[in-house]
Amino acid sequence: MDLATIFRLDGKRALIVGGYGGIGRVTSELFAELGASIAIAGRSLEKAEELAGELRQAGTRALGARVDVADPASAAEVVTAAAGELGGLDVVVNMAAVDPEARAEEFDETEWQQALGVNLSGAFWLSRAAGRVMIDAGQGGRI
DSSP states (O other): OOHHHHTOOTTOEEEEETTTSTHHHHHHHHHHHTTOEEEEEESOHHHHHHHHHHHHHTTOOEEEEEOOTTSHHHHHHHHHHHHHHHTSOSEEEEOOOOOOSSOGGGOOHHHHHHHIIIIIIHHHHHHHHHHHHHHHTTOOOBO
């Protein structure tokens, strides 16, 4: 059984949020290696564009975008923009997260609200926006 063949993503269009750091970067590189066209988004447009540029040099259709997933409008905008640039979306991977460095008993209210905004609400806003785009396109997909 050849896993590289089974899991090919040729012709698939993916939005990978949080896709330029750590596990997100590896995920973006893997999707590119498996044949997907990808939009990489995160808080830093510069970092997203940098990785997208590296992947384009390797032959992948890739673009970078900025998003604040804690903001419903920003989440909707990045999903709409990625779908427009890629010709639709088949897969959305949300790896955006904040991890305050303080111990829980030391979190202040601002850190807690930021963590909730990105880690909880952000996942919902992004999934809701992606679901709407996929439904409006009359296609299935994976979030």
